[in-house]
Each structure stands twice: as C-alpha cells, then as structure tokens.
Amino acid sequence: MDSRTIALIRTTFKAVAAEEGGSEKLARSFYAILFTDYPQVRDFFPAAMDAQRDRLVKAFSYVLDRLEEPSKLLPFLAQLGRDHRKYGVEAEHYLAVATSLKTAVQVFAGTEMWTDEVDRAWDEGLKVVTDTMIGAAEKETTPSVWTGTVTERREVLRNLTIVRLQLDQLMRYAAGQYVSVQIPSRPRMWRYLSPAIPANTNGEIEFHIRGVLGGWVSSAIVGQTAVGDRWLLGSPLGGLGIPRNAKRKMLMIGCGTGLAPLRAQLMAMALRRINPKVHLFVGGHHPCDLYDLETLSNLAVANRWLTVTPVTELDENPWWHGEHDETARLWPGLEPRVIGQIGKIVSSFGAWADRDVQIVGAPSMVQTTKFRLMAAGTLAKNIRHDPLY
Numbered sequence: 001m002d003s004r005t006i007a008l009i010r011t012t013f014k015a016v017a018a019e020e021g022g023s024e025k026l027a028r029s030f031y032a033i034l035f036t037d038y039p040q041v042r043d044f045f046p047a048a049m050d051a052q053r054d055r056l057v058k059a060f061s062y063v064l065d066r067l068e069e070p071s072k073l074l075p076f077l078a079q080l081g082r083d084h085r086k087y088g089v090e091a092e093h094y095l096a097v098a099t100s101l102k103t104a105v106q107v108f109a110g111t112e113m114w115t116d117e118v119d120r121a122w123d124e125g126l127k128v129v130t131d132t133m134i135g136a137a138e139k140e141t142t143p144s145v146w147t148g149t150v151t152e153r154r155e156v157l158r159n160l161t162i163v164r165l166q167l168d169q170l171m172r173y174a175a176g177q178y179v180s181v182q183i184p185s186r187p188r189m190w191r192y193l194s195p196a197i198p199a200n201t202n203g204e205i206e207f208h209i210r211g212v213l214g215g216w217v218s219s220a221i222v223g224q225t226a227v228g229d230r231w232l233l234g235s236p237l238g239g240l241g242i243p244r245n246a247k248r249k250m251l252m253i254g255c256g257t258g259l260a261p262l263r264a265q266l267m268a269m270a271l272r273r274i275n276p277k278v279h280l281f282v283g284g285h286h287p288c289d290l291y292d293l294e295t296l297s298n299l300a301v302a303n304r305w306l307t308v309t310p311v312t313e314l315d316e317n318p319w320w321h322g323e324h325d326e327t328a329r330l331w332p333g334l335e336p337r338v339i340g341q342i343g344k345i346v347s348s349f350g351a352w353a354d355r356d357v358q359i360v361g362a363p364s365m366v367q368t369t370k371f372r373l374m375a376a377g378t379l380a381k382n383i384r385h386d387p388l389y
C-alpha cells in the first residue's frame with residue numbers, strides 16, 4: 001500500500017472514531033450491519049457483545065497504526081488468520097466482515113469525506129488484511145483448535161489462580177507467545193492467556209490467571225475451574241520471545257500475571273548452554289502480589305546470566321493478607337526488593353541502550369513503563385510488547 005492509501009484509510013477511521021463516543025457507535029453499527037446482512041456469522045460471537053465491541057476498535061486501531069510496517073503487520077495478521085480457524089470461519093466470512101466494516105465507516109464518514117479515492121483505499125486496505133488472514137489459515141497444517149484437560153488448579157492469591165492442563169495434541173508455541181482460550185462455562189468468550197512454561201513434549205501447559213473485577217471469563221476461571229474441565233485453545237500468537245542466537249542483553253519487565261510469558265522464556269533459556277545477560281524486574285502492588293519468587297529464585301541461583309529485581313509500589317501487605325507471608329523471605333539469588341512505581345525504578349537505571357526490552361502487564365502499566373523508558377533514552381525500536389487489547 002502506498003502512503004496516500006494509508007493516509008486516506010487512517011484519516012477516515014480516526015475522524016469517525018475521534019468523535020464523542022465515535023468508536024462505540026462505529027462498533028455497534030458494524031455489528032448491526034454484519035448481523036443483519038450476514039445472519040449466519042452471528043453464531044461466531046458471544047451473546048454479550050460489550051467486551052467484543054471494545055476489542056474490535058482496539059484491534060483495528062492496532063492494525064491501522066502498523067500499516068507502514070508490513071514486516072510486522074503481515075506476520076501479525078497471518079497469526080490472527082491461523083487463530084481464527086478455531087471459529088470455523090471461511091473466506092466468505094472474512095468478506096462479510098470487511099464489507100460490513102467498510103459500510104459502517106462510510107455511513108459515519110458521510111458523503112463529503114467518502115470520495116471514490118477513499119472508497120478504493122478502503123477496498124485495497126481490507127483486501128490486504130483479508131487476503132493475508134485467509135492465505136495463512138489455508139496454508140496451516142496444525143490443528144485449528146487444541147483440547148486440554150485441567151489437571152491442577154492452585155490458588156496462589158485471593159484472586160490469582162494457576163491452572164495446569166494436559167493437552168490432547170502437542171502445541172509448538174515459542175516461549176513468550178500467548179494463546180486464546182475458551183472455558184466450558186463461557187462458550188464463545190475466547191480470552192488470551194500466556195503460557196507460563198515453555199512448550200514441552202509431555203503436552204503440559206500452565207496459565208496464571210488474575211480475576212478481573214466484573215470480568216466474564218477471568219472470574220469464572222479463578223472461581224470455578226475444576227480438575228477434569230475441558231478447555232479449548234487457539235493457535236499461538238505474539239512476537240515476544242528469544243531469538244535463537246540472541247546476543248544482545250535483555251531487559252524484561254513484568255507485573256502481575258505479566259510474569260507468565262517472561263518466566264516461560266527464562267525457563268526455555270535455562271535449557272540452553274549460552275545466553276545473553278537478562279535483567280528481570282518483576283512488579284506488584286503489594287509484596288504478596290509477587291507470587292512466584294520461589295521459581296525466580298531457583299532460576300537466578302542456577303543461571304548466572306539472570307538478575308532479578310522485585311519491585312512493589314507499597315512496602316506492606318494489605319490487612320486482609322494472611323500472616324503466613326512467604327514474600328517477606330529473602331530469596332537466594334534475588335536482588336533486594338525495591339519500593340516504587342516500576343517504570344520509574346527501571347528507567348532510573350538509565351537508557352538500557354544495550355538491551356532488547358520486553359514489557360508485559362496491564363495496558364496502563366505497559367504504556368507508562370514504555371513512556372518512562374523512552375523519556376530516559378531507550379529507543380522505541382528496542383521495546384517490544386503484546387497488543388494492548
């Protein structure tokens with residue numbers, strides 16, 4: 001796509017989305033058109049569409065922001081295409097979505113903004129997206145969906161649960177990637193989770209899940225998961241991970257369950273002979289939020305290339321936290337715990353100019369930390385994180 005085509009697509013979308021409540025209205029209109037004109041696609045979506053609408057706009061904005069970077073965008077779209085096989089979608093469904101999205105934007109943009117040139121730009125842009133997703137899905141030979149049985153459920157905090165599953169088919173994901181997951185009590189409500197251990201020939205997989213207040217799926221996982229439950233998993237996604245011959249040092253920053261994909265990478269690295277130096281900052285609000293210090297301590301003791309600094313915003317645990325407080329222990333191999341906002345702490349070390357950086361956690365934490373690092377001189381091209389939706 002040339003720069004004019006990209007500019008036309010971006011300007012029309014942003015003009016529509018930037019209006020008061022524009023993104024919400026656009027998403028509502030898109031789904032109304034889609035379900036009216038193509039009722040056969042309604043079954044792919046959950047009954048409650050609120051979270052779905054929000055995700056649509058964020059996902060589309062993510063794609064729009066990367067139109068000038070085909071080397072990043074096309075692999076991302078290909079991964080999404082492979083993942084979408086789990087819904088059973090066919091080429092005709094992609095075309096239905098593309099047509100409905102164009103119609104929704106066109107209606108909101110109005111006749112003055114929607115010129116023939118804009119119309120052609122949208123056709124071209126949507127064709128790149130749909131062709132890439134359809135092409136990748138058609139070429140893929142791995143299962144469209146993996147099935148697994150919950151073998152273990154461990155509540156490590158009041159609202160944080162570790163779930164282990166035995167997969168029926170091996171899944172080859174790179175440590176650091178994430179997968180979409182569907183649990184039995186929440187049909188069609190797929191959510192992304194990051195495996196906390198590397199792919200293995202036993203077909204075991206582990207997830208760390210924090211219950212989000214009012215969240216449809218996370219609270220059901222934390223509150224109701226039982227051994228024997230059958231989960232569905234989609235294809236691996238995401239670009240975090242360690243290059244095979246990584247030479248550059250690494251900086252990893254993870255808060256809460258954001259530790260999971262970083263931990264998986266550290267475990268994968270521990271199986272290799274040579275590794276670059278890695279500094280991991282693991283963060284939480286209270287000291288008790290650092291729920292996995294024992295694993296990190298074991299990794300740091302056994303691997304001299306790894307430095308781990310725990311960071312918490314507060315020095316004390318909340319009053320309701322029990323007396324049995326493992327986090328107060330001094331774990332061997334770990335740096336002393338530092339108190340403060342994680343982005344501020346990490347950037348106070350300098351620009352980390354010799355490091356490849358990965359940030360994982362809640363979207364606000366990722367954005368603040370990235371901002372702080374860039375203000376300290378870290379180059380944006382050296383910072384990686386997953387899409388924030």
Ligand SMILES: Cc1cc2nc3c(=O)[nH]c(=O)nc-3n(C[C@H](O)[C@H](O)[C@H](O)COP(=O)(O)OP(=O)(O)OC[C@H]3O[C@@H](n4cnc5c(N)ncnc54)[C@H](O)[C@@H]3O)c2cc1C
Pocket residue numbers: 051178191192193194195207208209210211212213214215216217218219257258260362363386387388389
């Ligand atoms: C790439 C990626 C990897 C992820 N990996 C993990 C993981 O390993 N472990 C894990 O626990 N979660 C992970 N998540 C988050 C997870 O996918 C869900 O978004 C989260 O569990 C909430 O889902 P829900 O159905 O409970 O909430 P929803 O019903 O989707 O949302 C309910 C409300 O909660 C808000 N909300 C949603 N997510 C969050 C959040 N993270 N923090 C604060 N508010 C939120 C929504 O805006 C909405 O208002 C990951 C997300 C992404 C994008």
